[in-house]
Amino acid sequence: MIICGLRWGLQACSSVRTAPTQAVLIDVFRRYGLPLRITCDNGPPWGIQNSRYTKLSVWLMRLGISVSHSRPHHPQTQGKDERFHRTLEAEVLKYLVPETLAVCQQRFTQWRQVYNNERPHEALGLQVPANRYQPSSRAYPETLPALEYGPSDIVKRVHPRGHIKYKGREFYLSMAFAGQQVALRYTTTDGMLEVYFAQHCINTIYLN
Numbered sequence: 225m226i227i228c229g230l231r232w233g234l235q236a237c238s239s240v241r242t243a244p245t246q247a248v249l250i251d252v253f254r255r256y257g258l259p260l261r262i263t264c265d266n267g268p269p270w271g272i273q274n275s276r277y278t279k280l281s282v283w284l285m286r287l288g289i290s291v292s293h294s295r296p297h298h299p300q301t302q303g304k305d306e307r308f309h310r311t312l313e314a315e316v317l318k319y320l321v322p323e324t325l326a327v328c329q330q331r332f333t334q335w336r337q338v339y340n341n342e343r344p345h346e347a348l349g350l351q352v353p354a355n356r357y358q359p360s361s362r363a364y365p366e367t368l369p370a371l372e373y374g375p376s377d378i379v380k381r382v383h384p385r386g387h388i389k390y391k392g393r394e395f396y397l398s399m400a401f402a403g404q405q406v407a408l409r410y411t412t413t414d415g416m417l418e419v420y421f422a423q424h425c426i427n428t429i430y431l432n
Contacts, residue, residue: 233248233249233251233252234312234332234333234335234336235248235329235332236325236328236329236332237325238325240267240268240269241268241269242269242278242279242280245269245280246280246283249284250364253287253364254364256359256360257359257360257361257362257363257364258287258288258289258360258362258363258364259289259360260289260290261289261290261291261292262284262289262290262291262292263292263293263305264291264292264293264305265293265305266293270291270293271293275398275399275400276291276293277397277398277400277401277426278400279400281400282400282401282404282421283368285421285422285424286368286369286371286422287364287365287368287369288362288369288422288423290424311339312335315335316331316332316335339353340352340353340354340357341353341354371404371405371421371422373405373407373420374407376409377407377408377409377420378390378407378408378409378417379405379406379407379408380405380406380407380408381403381404381405381406382397382401382402382403382404382405382406383402384399384402384403385399385402386398386399386400386401386402388406388408388419390408390417390429390431391431393431395419395427395429397419397426397427398426401421401426404421406419406420406421406426407419407420407421408420408429414432415430415431415432416428416429416430416431416432417429417430417431
Protein backbone atom coordinates (compact mmCIF):
# COMPACT_ATOMS: atom_id res chain seq x y z
CA MET A 225 0.00 0.00 0.00
CA ILE A 226 1.27 3.46 -0.95
CA ILE A 227 -0.28 6.63 0.44
CA CYS A 228 -0.91 9.73 -1.61
CA GLY A 229 -1.39 12.01 1.33
CA LEU A 230 -2.75 15.55 1.47
CA ARG A 231 -4.96 17.05 4.14
CA TRP A 232 -7.77 17.46 1.63
CA GLY A 233 -7.15 14.14 -0.09
CA LEU A 234 -5.86 10.95 1.54
CA GLN A 235 -5.70 8.06 -0.89
CA ALA A 236 -4.43 4.49 -0.71
CA CYS A 237 -2.58 3.84 -3.97
CA SER A 238 -1.03 0.75 -5.49
CA SER A 239 2.35 2.34 -6.30
CA VAL A 240 4.43 5.53 -6.20
CA ARG A 241 4.33 5.86 -9.97
CA THR A 242 3.30 9.13 -11.57
CA ALA A 243 -0.01 7.96 -13.09
CA PRO A 244 -1.90 6.97 -9.90
CA THR A 245 -0.58 9.98 -8.01
CA GLN A 246 -1.59 12.33 -10.81
CA ALA A 247 -5.07 10.78 -10.92
CA VAL A 248 -5.54 11.47 -7.20
CA LEU A 249 -4.35 15.05 -7.63
CA ILE A 250 -6.69 15.66 -10.56
CA ASP A 251 -9.64 14.46 -8.49
CA VAL A 252 -8.66 16.77 -5.62
CA PHE A 253 -8.05 19.75 -7.92
CA ARG A 254 -11.43 19.29 -9.58
CA ARG A 255 -13.15 19.37 -6.21
CA TYR A 256 -11.15 22.06 -4.42
CA GLY A 257 -9.35 24.07 -7.11
CA LEU A 258 -5.64 24.62 -7.66
CA PRO A 259 -3.30 25.55 -4.80
CA LEU A 260 -0.55 28.10 -5.24
CA ARG A 261 2.09 25.72 -3.88
CA ILE A 262 2.57 22.07 -2.96
CA THR A 263 5.18 21.03 -0.40
CA CYS A 264 6.57 17.54 -0.81
CA ASP A 265 9.46 15.27 0.01
CA ASN A 266 12.21 14.12 -2.33
CA GLY A 267 11.01 10.58 -2.96
CA PRO A 268 9.20 9.37 -6.09
CA PRO A 269 7.13 10.54 -7.82
CA TRP A 270 7.80 14.01 -6.35
CA GLY A 271 11.58 13.92 -6.72
CA ILE A 272 14.32 11.63 -7.92
CA GLN A 273 17.99 11.22 -7.13
CA ASN A 274 20.06 14.25 -8.17
CA SER A 275 17.02 16.20 -9.36
CA ARG A 276 13.99 17.78 -7.75
CA TYR A 277 12.18 17.84 -11.10
CA THR A 278 10.04 14.94 -12.28
CA LYS A 279 7.31 14.56 -14.88
CA LEU A 280 4.82 15.09 -12.07
CA SER A 281 6.39 18.35 -10.88
CA VAL A 282 6.63 19.60 -14.48
CA TRP A 283 2.90 18.93 -14.88
CA LEU A 284 2.18 20.80 -11.65
CA MET A 285 4.22 23.78 -12.82
CA ARG A 286 2.29 23.83 -16.10
CA LEU A 287 -0.81 24.26 -13.91
CA GLY A 288 0.76 27.27 -12.21
CA ILE A 289 1.57 25.42 -8.97
CA SER A 290 4.93 25.98 -7.32
CA VAL A 291 6.58 22.83 -5.97
CA SER A 292 8.58 23.12 -2.76
CA HIS A 293 10.96 20.34 -1.64
CA SER A 294 12.61 19.71 1.68
CA ARG A 295 16.39 19.68 1.81
CA PRO A 296 17.69 16.11 1.42
CA HIS A 297 17.96 14.41 4.82
CA HIS A 298 16.41 17.47 6.51
CA PRO A 299 12.67 16.70 6.83
CA GLN A 300 12.33 19.43 9.46
CA THR A 301 12.29 21.94 6.60
CA GLN A 302 8.76 20.67 5.88
CA GLY A 303 7.61 20.72 9.49
CA LYS A 304 3.87 20.96 8.84
CA ASP A 305 3.89 18.00 6.48
CA GLU A 306 6.06 15.93 8.80
CA ARG A 307 3.75 16.69 11.73
CA PHE A 308 0.73 15.62 9.71
CA HIS A 309 2.36 12.34 8.68
CA ARG A 310 3.52 11.67 12.24
CA THR A 311 -0.07 11.94 13.45
CA LEU A 312 -1.27 9.73 10.59
CA GLU A 313 1.37 7.14 11.46
CA ALA A 314 0.54 7.13 15.17
CA GLU A 315 -3.22 6.97 14.80
CA VAL A 316 -3.80 4.92 11.65
CA LEU A 317 -0.83 3.37 9.91
CA LYS A 318 0.69 1.47 12.82
CA TYR A 319 -2.62 -0.31 13.35
CA LEU A 320 -3.08 -1.34 9.73
CA VAL A 321 -2.31 -4.89 8.74
CA PRO A 322 -1.96 -5.84 5.05
CA GLU A 323 -5.45 -5.45 3.69
CA THR A 324 -7.10 -4.48 0.45
CA LEU A 325 -6.77 -0.94 -0.82
CA ALA A 326 -10.52 -0.52 -0.38
CA VAL A 327 -10.34 -1.35 3.34
CA CYS A 328 -7.35 0.94 3.82
CA GLN A 329 -9.15 3.71 1.98
CA GLN A 330 -12.19 3.34 4.23
CA ARG A 331 -10.02 3.83 7.30
CA PHE A 332 -8.24 6.80 5.74
CA THR A 333 -11.55 8.48 4.90
CA GLN A 334 -12.87 7.98 8.44
CA TRP A 335 -9.70 9.42 9.99
CA ARG A 336 -9.62 12.37 7.59
CA GLN A 337 -13.15 13.30 8.66
CA VAL A 338 -12.05 13.40 12.29
CA TYR A 339 -8.81 15.27 11.52
CA ASN A 340 -10.46 18.02 9.47
CA ASN A 341 -13.90 18.36 11.03
CA GLU A 342 -13.94 17.10 14.62
CA ARG A 343 -10.56 17.47 16.31
CA PRO A 344 -9.53 20.96 17.48
CA HIS A 345 -5.98 21.97 16.51
CA GLU A 346 -3.82 23.97 18.90
CA ALA A 347 -2.10 25.78 16.01
CA LEU A 348 -5.54 27.00 14.86
CA GLY A 349 -6.60 28.37 18.23
CA LEU A 350 -8.44 25.09 18.98
CA GLN A 351 -10.57 25.39 15.86
CA VAL A 352 -10.97 22.54 13.41
CA PRO A 353 -9.29 22.89 9.99
CA ALA A 354 -12.64 22.90 8.20
CA ASN A 355 -13.54 26.18 9.95
CA ARG A 356 -10.44 27.89 8.54
CA TYR A 357 -10.55 26.37 5.06
CA GLN A 358 -11.39 28.34 1.93
CA PRO A 359 -11.58 26.71 -1.50
CA SER A 360 -9.24 27.95 -4.19
CA SER A 361 -10.61 30.37 -6.75
CA ARG A 362 -8.36 28.77 -9.40
CA ALA A 363 -10.34 26.08 -11.18
CA TYR A 364 -8.61 23.00 -12.58
CA PRO A 365 -8.27 23.33 -16.38
CA GLU A 366 -9.15 20.13 -18.23
CA THR A 367 -6.63 21.16 -20.90
CA LEU A 368 -3.14 22.26 -19.94
CA PRO A 369 -2.63 25.97 -20.56
CA ALA A 370 -0.26 26.85 -23.37
CA LEU A 371 3.25 27.97 -22.50
CA GLU A 372 3.51 31.71 -23.05
CA TYR A 373 6.75 33.68 -22.99
CA GLY A 374 7.55 37.33 -23.55
CA PRO A 375 8.87 38.91 -26.76
CA SER A 376 12.32 39.43 -25.23
CA ASP A 377 12.61 35.85 -23.99
CA ILE A 378 14.99 33.44 -25.72
CA VAL A 379 12.87 30.33 -26.16
CA LYS A 380 14.59 26.95 -26.34
CA ARG A 381 13.28 23.40 -26.59
CA VAL A 382 14.79 20.96 -24.11
CA HIS A 383 16.55 18.02 -25.78
CA PRO A 384 15.67 14.40 -24.87
CA ARG A 385 18.72 14.15 -22.60
CA GLY A 386 17.50 17.14 -20.60
CA HIS A 387 19.79 19.86 -21.93
CA ILE A 388 19.46 23.02 -23.99
CA LYS A 389 21.93 24.59 -26.40
CA TYR A 390 22.76 28.28 -26.42
CA LYS A 391 25.66 30.13 -28.01
CA GLY A 392 27.35 26.87 -28.94
CA ARG A 393 27.24 25.45 -25.42
CA GLU A 394 25.11 22.83 -23.69
CA PHE A 395 23.40 23.44 -20.35
CA TYR A 396 21.76 20.60 -18.45
CA LEU A 397 18.36 21.22 -16.85
CA SER A 398 16.58 17.93 -16.20
CA MET A 399 15.26 15.07 -18.30
CA ALA A 400 11.84 15.84 -16.79
CA PHE A 401 11.67 18.85 -19.15
CA ALA A 402 12.49 16.86 -22.30
CA GLY A 403 10.42 18.16 -25.21
CA GLN A 404 9.24 21.22 -23.30
CA GLN A 405 9.99 24.83 -24.18
CA VAL A 406 11.84 27.02 -21.69
CA ALA A 407 12.74 30.71 -21.77
CA LEU A 408 16.14 32.26 -21.13
CA ARG A 409 16.18 35.74 -19.63
CA TYR A 410 19.25 37.88 -19.17
CA THR A 411 19.77 39.31 -15.70
CA THR A 412 21.56 42.45 -14.55
CA THR A 413 24.64 40.31 -13.82
CA ASP A 414 26.91 40.08 -16.84
CA GLY A 415 26.75 36.65 -18.47
CA MET A 416 24.07 35.28 -16.14
CA LEU A 417 20.70 34.12 -17.45
CA GLU A 418 17.71 32.70 -15.62
CA VAL A 419 15.85 29.76 -17.11
CA TYR A 420 12.06 29.81 -16.83
CA PHE A 421 9.51 27.09 -17.36
CA ALA A 422 6.06 28.71 -17.54
CA GLN A 423 6.31 31.33 -14.75
CA HIS A 424 8.75 29.32 -12.65
CA CYS A 425 12.49 30.01 -12.52
CA ILE A 426 14.06 26.54 -12.67
CA ASN A 427 17.76 27.25 -13.12
CA THR A 428 20.50 29.80 -13.67
CA ILE A 429 23.18 29.51 -16.35
CA TYR A 430 26.44 31.39 -16.78
CA LEU A 431 28.06 32.24 -20.08
CA ASN A 432 31.29 33.65 -18.66
